[in-house]
Amino acid sequence: PIDLPDVVLIPVALLGIAALWRDRRRLAAPLGLLATIAATCVIFFVTSRHRAPAVPLFALFAAGGARPLLEWIRRRPAVAGVAILLVVVLNIPTWETAQSYAGEADFYRGLAALDVRDSDAARAAFRRATEDNPRDARAWFELGNLLTGRDAAAAWARAAGLDPWDTRAARRAAQALVQAGDLEAATAVLESSITAHARDDAHYAPDHLNLAFMEARLGKVDQALAHLAAARRADPAYVRTTLPRMAQAAHADPAMSPAFLAALDGGPR
Numbered sequence: 016p017i018d019l020p021d022v023v024l025i026p027v028a029l030l031g032i033a034a035l036w037r038d039r040r041r042l043a044a045p046l047g048l049l050a051t052i053a054a055t056c057v058i059f060f061v062t063s064r065h066r067a068p069a070v071p072l073f074a075l076f077a078a079g080g081a082r083p084l085l086e087w088i089r090r091r092p093a094v095a096g097v098a099i100l101l102v103v104v105l106n107i108p109t110w111e112t113a114q115s116y117a118g119e120a121d122f123y124r125g126l127a128a129l130d131v132r133d134s135d136a137a138r139a140a141f142r143r144a145t146e147d148n149p150r151d152a153r154a155w156f157e158l159g160n161l162l163t164g165r166d167a168a169a170a171w172a173r174a175a176g177l178d179p180w181d182t183r184a185a186r187r188a189a190q191a192l193v194q195a196g197d198l199e200a201a202t203a204v205l206e207s208s209i210t211a212h213a214r215d216d217a218h219y220a221p222d223h224l225n226l227a228f229m230e231a232r233l234g235k236v237d238q239a240l241a242h243l244a245a246a247r248r249a250d251p252a253y254v255r256t257t258l259p260r261m262a263q264a265a266h267a268d269p270a271m272s273p274a275f276l277a278a279l280d281g282g283p284r
Contacts, residue, residue, distance in 0.1 A: 030080065031084055033080075122144040155171070168195065180214065182213075221257075223246035262279045
């Protein structure tokens with residue numbers, strides 16, 4: 016239920032530093048080194064393995080401060096409450112420390128198999144990686160690349176949900192669903208990607224444009240026009256170069272909404 020040794024060692028060390036504070040000039044070197052390690056972990060990557068170099072320093076301050084700390088607690092029993100509070104607070108995991116690296120080896124086995132064009136071995140490795148760590152978006156994305164149809168779409172959709180910044184997954188899932196004839200599911204995937212807004216507005220212009228034509232095929236003209244307008248706002252240059260080709264294809268599509276086609280022919284609305 017608690018993360019040993021850090022959840023005990025760090026609170027005792029911090030209280031030890033407080034108890035030894037009168038000697039801070041003599042202890043400037045280890046205090047400075049500990050502060051540097053702590054700062055770099057907080058700024059860059061908070062995981063147990065990156066905190067490891069601080070453990071000997073924490074141990075020194077915990078041991079060195081033990082006697083003055085006990086005397087401090089005898090004089091001021093409230094310090095024991097502070098120690099308990101620190102144990103509770105420091106046992107709350109950060110996002111980084113809650114991450115699992117299970118499946119990491121199989122993920123890289125899969126990439127290695129791809130390098131030698133062994134699709135079967137890669138597929139098996141990525142499946143194991145997703146089973147060991149279902150929250151690894153990379154493994155789901157690569158697995159989707161090796162599957163087909165709805166299986167691929169499901170893997171990519173899972174990757175998109177776990178890592179909205181990598182919009183390749185959502186776009187590939189939507190394309191696979193369109194090919195499977197499920198426009199409703201395809202629009203839902205792209206809508207979720209846009210709603211996450213992990214990238215700048217211009218990045219989502221292609222998604223808005225694709226949604227405009229998909230919604231038009233579903234007969235949802237108002238939604239289609241709204242996405243068309245959103246695409247123009249997000250990246251006008253992209254829409255100007257891409258829309259004519261898509262409009263030409265739309266006119267040849269019997270499933271396309273006539274009202275939407277009329278809006279295209281009539282220019283921006």
